[in-house]
Amino acid sequence: MAPWVWLAALLCGSQAVVLPPPWADVRRNPCAAHPRGWLMLYWPADGKCYTIYKKGHPCPETQELSPGRWGGRTVAECKCPPGTAQLPHTTTCHKLFERGPCRPGEYFAPVEESFNKRGERQGMCVRPQQCADETLLYWPADGRCYYRMTQGPCYPGALLDAGEDGLANCTCSVDSPNYWAADGGCYAHYSRGPCEKGQLFLPGPKCGCETHLPQYHNGTNACYELDTIGPCPKGHLFSISEVTSQGSKAECKCKSFHARASDGACYRLYTRGPCATDEMIARGGRCTKVPCARGRLYVPERRRCYRPGTPEPCPAGEVVAFDFEARPALDGLSHNGVCACGSGACTRREVEACSSRRWTVPYGGVCHILHTQGPCPEGAWLVRDQNRAKCQCRPGTIPPDCSLKS
Numbered sequence: 001m002a003p004w005v006w007l008a009a010l011l012c013g014s015q016a017v018v019l020p021p022p023w024a025d026v027r028r029n030p031c032a033a034h035p036r037g038w039l040m041l042y043w044p045a046d047g048k049c050y051t052i053y054k055k056g057h058p059c060p061e062t063q064e065l066s067p068g069r070w071g072g073r074t075v076a077e078c079k080c081p082p083g084t085a086q087l088p089h090t091t092t093c094h095k096l097f098e099r100g101p102c103r104p105g106e107y108f109a110p111v112e113e114s115f116n117k118r119g120e121r122q123g124m125c126v127r128p129q130q131c132a133d134e135t136l137l138y139w140p141a142d143g144r145c146y147y148r149m150t151q152g153p154c155y156p157g158a159l160l161d162a163g164e165d166g167l168a169n170c171t172c173s174v175d176s177p178n179y180w181a182a183d184g185g186c187y188a189h190y191s192r193g194p195c196e197k198g199q200l201f202l203p204g205p206k207c208g209c210e211t212h213l214p215q216y217h218n219g220t221n222a223c224y225e226l227d228t229i230g231p232c233p234k235g236h237l238f239s240i241s242e243v244t245s246q247g248s249k250a251e252c253k254c255k256s257f258h259a260r261a262s263d264g265a266c267y268r269l270y271t272r273g274p275c276a277t278d279e280m281i282a283r284g285g286r287c288t289k290v291p292c293a294r295g296r297l298y299v300p301e302r303r304r305c306y307r308p309g310t311p312e313p314c315p316a317g318e319v320v321a322f323d324f325e326a327r328p329a330l331d332g333l334s335h336n337g338v339c340a341c342g343s344g345a346c347t348r349r350e351v352e353a354c355s356s357r358r359w360t361v362p363y364g365g366v367c368h369i370l371h372t373q374g375p376c377p378e379g380a381w382l383v384r385d386q387n388r389a390k391c392q393c394r395p396g397t398i399p400p401d402c403s404l405k406s
């Protein structure tokens, strides 16, 4: 492979690139004729060639030399490396989504590149968005709210908490009640954390399983994290369905939009599941003949089939689309047609992404974590009810006002 192909392939990730980058062309880049010139860019100020994507000289310390366009020519530009940006009229690059050069309580956010004709990566200081309540923290990198002291967007072994600057930070400290000395990580209580299967990370901290916990499963005499598959057959979730005054117990339930078939497993509705080739799983877990001609999708609300892209059964601006929550590798091909934005992204998509994750649920148009208080009154938590969320009294409290048992 010619070196520029290799370089271009490297720069473009896994995409196969078969054209030389413009700066490898002598007419555009005077350095292209030098040995290893394909790795170099011409710097007019001193007439020398410098290695591309290197930080520092001839650029300011935190910037790197990048190919830019000037007229029809490739010129060297000093730019902030990906993941960093500069304030207008400065040349220092700061990491995005951290405080950087901002005032306490603010973070450094990227400015849309389209606003910026010079191709600079610019940033600005913004205040984090407000989350629904104090138990949540805003994570700027994905624009979502996560509960404090959960793993949230952090890597395993770290928990989300407010840092000294008031911004969300993935952290783990030796004096935390969630610290596990054996591996130096921090884990949320009642998650599996560092424990072996059948045990939970309990306050203490310790790995264990106690029969009074809602997470206790009698059949296997073990404990499992809520809303995981736990000890259940395929297509199920181990979750709390009913909160009683005797305390609540998690049990194996079909995942939302799934139905239990005769083989005891749950399958995503309108996929083939264990049925014959021309059949699909319908509500109730029965196998029914696929009602649609090839290439059409079944819209359950209308009990009819539509061609993808048809606006007819959908709200204004939306069209019939493939069900992007169905994962073909796991669920098989889905005949389910959903309404989705006609073009571009929309908040509905966000809402759908939220309901597709096992631990989150949309409530009042905002994404929340299940089995936490979220927008619910004191003593209640969010549970999944069919495909939606509702507030329900927590285990150990008494409906209707979720008062503590005395």
Ligand SMILES: *[C@@H]1O[C@H](CO)[C@@H](O)[C@H](O)[C@H]1NC(C)=O
Binding pocket: 162, 163, 164, 165, 169, 170, 171, 172, 173
């Ligand atoms: C974020 O967490 C890390 C790891 O615990 C810590 O070193 C750092 O000081 C924290 N940052 C802030 C701003 O609190």
Ligand SMILES: *[C@@H]1O[C@H](CO)[C@@H](O)[C@H](O)[C@H]1NC(C)=O
Binding pocket: 218, 219
């Ligand atoms: C728990 O399981 C045991 C046997 O494994 C059974 O005898 C008992 O009835 C079960 N208890 C409940 C409450 O299901």
